[in-house]
Amino acid sequence: MGPALCHARSGADQAQAGAGVDVHFCGVRGSTPAPGLPFARYGGHTSSVALAHDGRPPTLVLDGGTGLRNVTALLGGAPYDGSILLGHLHWDHVHGLPFFRGGGAPGARVGVQLPAPDGDPVGTLARGMSPPHFPIGPQQLGPGWSFSGLTEGVHAVEGFRVLVREIPHKGGQTFGFRVSDDTGSLAYLSDHVPLSLGPGPDGYGERHAAALELADDVDLLVHDAQFVAAEFPAVTYLGHASVEYAMALAREAGARRLAMFHHSPERTDDEIDAIVRDLTAADLDMFAAAEGQTVHLARTGAHVP
Secondary structure (H helix, E strand, O other): OOOOOOOOOOHHHOOOOOOOEEEEEEEOEOOOOOOOHHHOOOOOOEOEEEEEEOOOOOOEEEOOOHHHHHHHHHOOOOOOEEEEEOOOOOHHHOOOHHHOHHHHOOOOEEEEEEEOOOOOHHHHHHOOOOOOOOOOOHHHOOOOEEEEEEOOEEEEEOOEEEEEEEOOOOOOOOEEEEEEOOOOEEEEEOOOOHHHHOOOOOOOOOOOHHHHHHHOOOOEEEEEOOEOHHHOOOOHHHOOOEHHHHHHHHHHHOOOOEEEEOEOOOOOHHHHHHHHHHHOOOOOOEEEOOOOOEEEEOOOOOOOO
């Protein structure tokens, strides 16, 4: 796979377009962008995943990292008309917002929903996006942009059913998402530190109720895989999970497929290949998410809890 552009299916994911959900991986790195040739195959943009109904342009985006720039190419020249859900407000999950050309185009509608425990979503986002830290604030992104607080529970968003649960992560309220319709389901836990709740049964971290609920019988689990277990405890303070934890959660929750996500910015393509080679197990369908990859979910009668 060459340098990734977020517009094509590949390999086993070349499903026929039709009823179902297209999951476009537009940014898969964690913490900070990783430019350069050693990172080109999996991609250097930070977290952003676009969801589309039935082969149409995406209407729901999970996180606004620098990968959000790649969503514009999926719109067929049209302005974006949809929502963006921010799991939390760390830099690597919001820095793409001002550079989303499809969201700034005439006629665009961009509904941003974000954790705002103080009840002020614009003010909360502006704490990291306003002068002197950035030349404009959220309200200057365009006339079609709106901002609202996001809470735990079940929400109807752009024709999807979205279950929102708080999950442990360092540095502010963090949500995981389960997005489903009657054809497929996806769980998204991009930043997750289950070790903060205890070692769990195998030392990888607690398989706690929120994680299990989000991942229950899901068609695709997209999970924080920034580290491997051998790197702990030295990296515990950074607030992320191991690949081994993601695998254990997928097994316990009955997830049908696992996408390793939020790759360390220090992890080269070859090193990610080695993790996939060394940890792939016969009882688990798993892969390392790559920028530009699309997965088509089309399970009739998908489990929608």
